Amino acid sequence: MSGAALVLHQFRFEQKVFWRSPAAVFFTVMFPVIFLLLFASLFGNERIDSLGIDAATYYVPGIITLAVVSATLVNVAMRMVEMRESGRLKRLHGTPLPTWVYIGGRIGNAFVVSLLMVVIMTLLGRILYGVTVPTETIPALLVTLLVGTFAFCSLGLALSIAIPSEQAAPPITNFTVLPLYFLSGVFVPESEIPDGVLAFASLFPIRPFFQAFLTAYDPATTGAGFDWGHLAVVVAWGVAGILVTMRYFRWSPRQG
Amino acid sequence: MPEAVISVKGLRKSYGELEALRGIDLDVRRGEIFAFLGPNGAGKTTAISVMEGYLDRDGGEVEVLGEDPAAAGRDWRGRVGLVLQECRMEELLTVRETLEMYAGYYRRPRPVDETIELVGLAEKADDRAGRLSGGQQRRLDVAVALIGDAELLFLDEPTTGFDPSARRAAWQVIEGLRELGKTVLLTTHYMDEAQALADRVAVIAAGEIIATGTPDDLGGRRDAASMISFEVPAGDADGIRVAVAGEWSGANGSLSLRTAEPIRSLHELTGWAIANGVELERLEVKRPSLEDVYLELTGTEAGS
Numbered sequence: 001m002s003g004a005a006l007v008l009h010q011f012r013f014e015q016k017v018f019w020r021s022p023a024a025v026f027f028t029v030m031f032p033v034i035f036l037l038l039f040a041s042l043f044g045n046e047r048i049d050s051l052g053i054d055a056a057t058y059y060v061p062g063i064i065t066l067a068v069v070s071a072t073l074v075n076v077a078m079r080m081v082e083m084r085e086s087g088r089l090k091r092l093h094g095t096p097l098p099t100w101v102y103i104g105g106r107i108g109n110a111f112v113v114s115l116l117m118v119v120i121m122t123l124l125g126r127i128l129y130g131v132t133v134p135t136e137t138i139p140a141l142l143v144t145l146l147v148g149t150f151a152f153c154s155l156g157l158a159l160s161i162a163i164p165s166e167q168a169a170p171p172i173t174n175f176t177v178l179p180l181y182f183l184s185g186v187f188v189p190e191s192e193i194p195d196g197v198l199a200f201a202s203l204f205p206i207r208p209f210f211q212a213f214l215t216a217y218d219p220a221t222t223g224a225g226f227d228w229g230h231l232a233v234v235v236a237w238g239v240a241g242i243l244v245t246m247r248y249f250r251w252s253p254r255q256g
Numbered sequence: 257m258p259e260a261v262i263s264v265k266g267l268r269k270s271y272g273e274l275e276a277l278r279g280i281d282l283d284v285r286r287g288e289i290f291a292f293l294g295p296n297g298a299g300k301t302t303a304i305s306v307m308e309g310y311l312d313r314d315g316g317e318v319e320v321l322g323e324d325p326a327a328a329g330r331d332w333r334g335r336v337g338l339v340l341q342e343c344r345m346e347e348l349l350t351v352r353e354t355l356e357m358y359a360g361y362y363r364r365p366r367p368v369d370e371t372i373e374l375v376g377l378a379e380k381a382d383d384r385a386g387r388l389s390g391g392q393q394r395r396l397d398v399a400v401a402l403i404g405d406a407e408l409l410f411l412d413e414p415t416t417g418f419d420p421s422a423r424r425a426a427w428q429v430i431e432g433l434r435e436l437g438k439t440v441l442l443t444t445h446y447m448d449e450a451q452a453l454a455d456r457v458a459v460i461a462a463g464e465i466i467a468t469g470t471p472d473d474l475g476g477r478r479d480a481a482s483m484i485s486f487e488v489p490a491g492d493a494d495g496i497r498v499a500v501a502g503e504w505s506g507a508n509g510s511l512s513l514r515t516a517e518p519i520r521s522l523h524e525l526t527g528w529a530i531a532n533g534v535e536l537e538r539l540e541v542k543r544p545s546l547e548d549v550y551l552e553l554t555g556t557e558a559g560s
Contacts, residue, residue: 001360009360013349020348087343094308094338095404096330097361252310253342 010105032067044129050191056129061217062186065210067117072110074173076156081169085253093251111149137225140216148209151238158244180206205237258286261439267316276302278463291454292443299463300443337406339397341413347386362404375399375429391422411442447547461554475549482518486536499528
């Protein structure tokens with residue numbers, strides 16, 4: 001098989017495993033849907049004056065951020081730890097499969113699931129809460145999504161290296177992302193969060209990704225909706241993740 | 257003599273202070289089933305990991321399929337199949353899906369269904385790996401090792417943790433590899449496994465190979481003295497010791513005679529018994545088993 005065909009081959013099996021995994025489907029697909037329904041129903045009609053949009057319009061890109069980080073960083077970290085500690089990663093390394101194909105299949109899976117979540121959230125927002133569907137900024141949304149998928153998958157790979165065992169994977173991964181969701185304004189509107197906290201959260205990749213997505217999603221945005229400044233921060237984190245991964249990646253389980 | 261598929265000279269490997277391998281020499285020829293025997297921690301897995309290309313060595317020469325495994329590329333990986341000591345397969349994929357996935361990685365894979373048949377999982381082909389028993393999962397692992405139709409297979413303790421019938425089934429699979437013309441290097445700490453499968457055996461202990469040979473020849477087994485034993489007869493036991501010369505010993509109500517000429521000794525013994533009207537209950541003639549030789553070589557009290 002050619003390289004591209006092989007990536008597609010790997011992607012097919014990644015998809016099968018993803019959709020058959022109750023934990024992955026629940027936390028990546030069901031969880032964000034429940035959160036959107038919850039937040040938008042409770043606070044959807046409130047106006048966020050500082051941004052000039054209603055809360056429902058704020059929460060759709062907010063919960064999309066949650067779903068994308070879950071489909072990429074959280075999923076990749078958990079799967080990589082499982083692959084490594086089960087001995088499958090080492091076994092895979094003993095086959096002729098090029099490493100980049102394997103990683104490519106996994107990132108492809110993350111991107112397709114993320115894209116699906118963007119579509120689901122957008123439709124739910126439109127149908128239930130009348131949130132305007134952005135059309136002019138679709139290229140910006142796609143680019144933001146691609147950049148985010150790349151960066152958060154690379155950070156998921158890097159994080160998996162720091163996780164010693166399968167048992168430790170869920171607590172460490174959640175402990176990494178959950179506080180950032182809160183501090184970044186994904187759950188609580190940013191108008192309620194002190195400036196100092198937002199500035200702190202902006203050092204990490206979730207907040208700038210959310211802001212870039214919000215810019216492209218905001219109906220008040222004029223022009224193409226590319227938020228290059230925030231995207232640059234996300235890219236920088238992605239590059240850092242790759243460097244850490246290339247330097248410290250392990251194929252073998254901790255024992256043996 | 258067929259060409260050497262694996263050629264190892266003076267292989268050394270240390271983990272910090274611990275010398276795991278202290279200069280190992282080894283040749284495995286094409287079409288051979290070669291078993292590495294040794295107690296846990298003897299260095300079996302370390303040695304096999306170097307030959308698989310997973311572990312860098314500290315010294316010595318290693319050539320596997322004509323290449324140095326430490327520097328070998330993807331084409332070489334396609335010619336080598338392996339079963340690691342521990343590996344859980346993806347629980348959410350079926351047996352067939354797992355093999356289809358791995359088949360895609362190789363240039364000329366074996367047919368998936370044929371491979372499933374070969375390891376005896378035809379009835380489980382559409383079951384998810386997570387629902388298989390331990391022995392069946394291991395057979396799936398072996399099937400994955402075979403799917404690339406590699407010429408050389410490394411099987412690291414392929415039957416550890418199997419129940420007796422699963423082990424027999426696995427042996428049949430490995431026997432089948434011989435018919436396919438594969439070269440197999442397996443590690444085991446089961447003597448009967450080495451006896452049943454291996455053309456040649458190397459015993460490794462404390463990082464050194466202390467004996468090499470066929471299972472029948474190992475440690476001078478073919479020439480070793482036989483042991484004739486029977487229950488102490490009710491009548492005149494001392495009479496036997498006088499009548500038949502040899503190295504006698506007794507324990508637990510039985511008598512044993514160690515002899516280099518079992519046929520002559522047996523003839524004398526039974527002749528004496530008939531002449532004196534004595535029955536020799538539980539009469540046995542035994543050569544030292546591979547396990548006896550192994551225990552003597554490795555100096556361990558009991559096999560593990």
